[in-house]
Amino acid sequence: MSRLLLFVIAAMLIAGLPTEMLFAQSGSAAFDVEQASRAYIDTLQGADLEKSNSYFEGGYWLILWGALVGILVDFLILQSRLSARFRDWAERVTSRKWLQPALYALPYIIVGFLIALPWTIYTDFFREQQYDLMSLDFGSWFGEQMVGLVISLIMFPLLVMAIFAVIRRAPKTWWIWGTGVIAIFLFIGMMLGPIFISPLFNEYNEMAEGPMRDKIVAMAAEYDIPAENIYVFDQSKQHKRISANVSGIGPTIRISLNDNLLERTDPDEVAAVMGHELGHYVLGHIWRTVFILSLIMAVGLFVTALVAPRLIERHGGKWGVRSISDPAAIPLLSLILTAYFFAATPALNSLVRITESEADQFGLDTAREPDGFAKVAMRLSEYRKIEPGPVEEMLFFDHPSGATRVRMAMQWKADNVANPVIQNPGKLEKE
Structure with a gap:
């Protein structure tokens, strides 16, 4: 310690001022955002870092292989003329044109599910178990797959019935009206999902009274967000990822936290997560997402409307597909859209990542817990690569990377916290 510093301390003691003021100011001046x-970032090291990177980087290939598997499944259904047989069966069951696409969809969904099942088992079960990210045994996991299949058998027939009604009535501009149909289904799904779909997979219970609930209610009240319904759901039975959301529209709005968030994190982390989720609601991300997804879907349907008739003209006889208004064309439409969405993956990721970054900024401003936010970002690194390159993050990340989020939190801390101090978080628990 220099003589000058000793002299200043002595002067402060004589003046009756607390020495903590001096050290706090010294710490503020020395606060370095990168340091x-x-x-935080360097708490992820060794085997944990390797495991996180391996899991996430493997996902890059899954995007490609998943698209190829989807295309292959639809191609097999077309090439084997199964699609034509499904159509013929639907026509035998009913002569009503409007109902035939819905009936066609039933065997199409089941056969597609069965063909893709080995791939689904590997990617969604065995690979998750390999990286210690799955809590379910195979029987429980498969049971949830069956629930999802039943939901598909209800929702998809309704969707294709509406789409094909549009195709029959407006064969040249169906892609415009089809976009509207899909937007309506998205809206209905977001409104009814929290009430009818989510409880099929998890049990939702009202959050217990206490300081944490009071904090969430206060944060919500600041922005007039309905907070009468705050639920905790038992997602630990499926995996150990932390999660929360503000879901629903209008009368179905609810705030939900999974039990992992409450059990694995500290109160400052919970507040940081909830600030982020409230941001999605306040910033209108639900409506923006519906609008942007509808625009992206409009482009996809436009491409499909251009390409599908030409392929049917060339190969329809071999496939048994008569026209684009024939339900047997469904695998072809699906195949084209799968290829389109694969090509659009970087754009989709960037659009989502931008909204997530906006919610991050809102959460920091609302919860004012930069260190809690940084700790959460590090916990998410269990299954997200912590520090990708800028091009890698742009192409493959639908959320900001952990390093990006930690730096945002520390910059916020430098800009908004009086006398900020660099924390030494140590190694976060990996439960």
């Missing part, structure tokens, strides 16, 4: 960020 503070590295204190």
Whole structure:
């Protein structure tokens, strides 16, 4: 310690001022955003870092292989003339044109599910178990797959019935009206999902009274967000990822936290997560998402409307597909859309990542818990690569990377916290 510093301390003691003021100011002047960020980022090391990177980077290939599997499944259904047989069966059951696409969809969904099942088992069960991210045994996991299949057998027939009604009535502009149909289904799904779909997979219970609930209610009240319904759901039975959301529209709005968030994190982390989720609601991300997805879907349907008739003209006889208004064309439409969405993956990721970054900023401003936010970002690194390159993050990340989020939190801390101090978080628990 220099003589000058000793002299200043002595002067403060004589003046009756607390010495903590001096050290706090010294810490503020020395606060370095990058150093503070590295204190968090560098807690992920060795085998944990390797495992996180391996899991997430493997997902890059899954995007490609998943698209190829989807295309292959639809191609097999077309090439084997199964699609034509499904159509013929629907026509035998009913002569009503409007109902035939819905009936066609039933065997199409089941056969597609069965053909893709080995791939689904590997990617959604065995690979998750391999990286210690799955809590379900195979029987329980498969049971949830069956629930999802039943939901598909209800929703998809309704959707294709509406789409094909549009195709029959407006064969040249069906892609415009089809976009509207899909937007309506998205809206209905977001409104009814929290009430009818989510409870099929998890049990939702009202959050117990206490300081944490009071904090969430206060944060919600600040922005006039309905907070009468705050639920905790038992997602630990499926995996150990932390999660929360503000879901629903209008009368179905609810705030939900999974039990992992409450059990694996500290109160400052819970507040940071909820600030982020409230941001999605306040910033209108639900409506923006519906609008942007509808625009992206409009482009996809336009491409499909251009390409599908030409392929049917060339190969329809071999496939048994008569025209684009024939339900047997469903695998072809699906195949084209799968290829389109694969090509659009970077754009989709970037659009989502931008909204997530906006919610991050809102959460920091609302919860005012930069260190809690940084700790959450590090916990998410269990299954997200912590520090990708900029091009890698742009192409493959639908959320900001952990390093990006930690740096945002530390910059917010430097800009908004009086006398910020660099924390030494140590190694976060990996439960």
